[in-house]
Amino acid sequence: MYDSIDTAGRILRAAEKLFAEQGFKGTTMRQITTEADVNLAAVNYHFGSKTGLIHAVAGHTLEPLCQDIEAALAEHGRTEVVPLGPLLNILASALVRIHQSNPYALSVLMRCLEQAYRPNQAELQAFLLNTYGARLHHFLQHLRHGSGVEGESEFFWRLHFLLGSVVFTLSNLHALVALDAESDSDETALEPVLRRLVPVLTAGMQAPVQREIS
Structure with missing residues (x-):
């Protein structure tokens, strides 16, 4: 089981990679959760929304x-x-x-x-x-x-x-x-x-x- 900090870090790294390669609009939340191996609830918990994740990245x-x-x-x-x-x-x-x-x-x-x-x-x-x-x-x-x-x-x-x-x-x-x-x-x-x-x-x-x- 991943701890909270590790989960947030994996989401951030996954989003960063996908945003860099595909752009913000071209990257879906599903792609991010798949890349980070987390569910959507984890993204919402740590970053609130896709916008919050973009700001964090x-x-x-x-x-x-x-x-x-x-x-x-x-x-x-x-x-x-x-x-x-x-x-x-x-x-x-x-x-x-x-x-x-x-x-x-x-x-x-x-x-x-x-x-x-x-x-x-x-x-x-x-x-x-x-x-x-x-x-x-x-x-x-x-x-x-x-x-x-x-x-x-x-x-x-x-x-x-x-x-x-x-x-x-x-x-x-x-x-x-x-x-x-x-x-x-x-x-x-x-x-x-x-x-x-x-x-x-x-x-x-x-x-x-x-x-x-x-």
């Missing part, structure tokens, strides 16, 4: 990511300004570490970010904002300062261009590596890809505002 990735970023920023002190390049390297390093510790973490994180921007996702948006908004506030302050752009609207759009670039790249990582004619198709290619991505993101965040298309 998201937190399983976001919590260590936030802790890593917070620890790196703490080394610079509360008043020291972190330049944009090193700041994005902090994010990249945190992503590499969660990927190394959990093979499903990046896929879950990318799916979570994609899902949050779809229609009728107010509950997920509220969960992410209320749980992690304050945790990432210091990082976003540095990002805002490092971008050097004027106006909140301009920063809003550049932030989302940055997010879009990261989500597209990491969601399609293996396909992009396979398409690279000079790549050795190493499935652990996250770090070199992020090394290429960081300077592009840095330049994009700091690019002059273009007033017209000509």
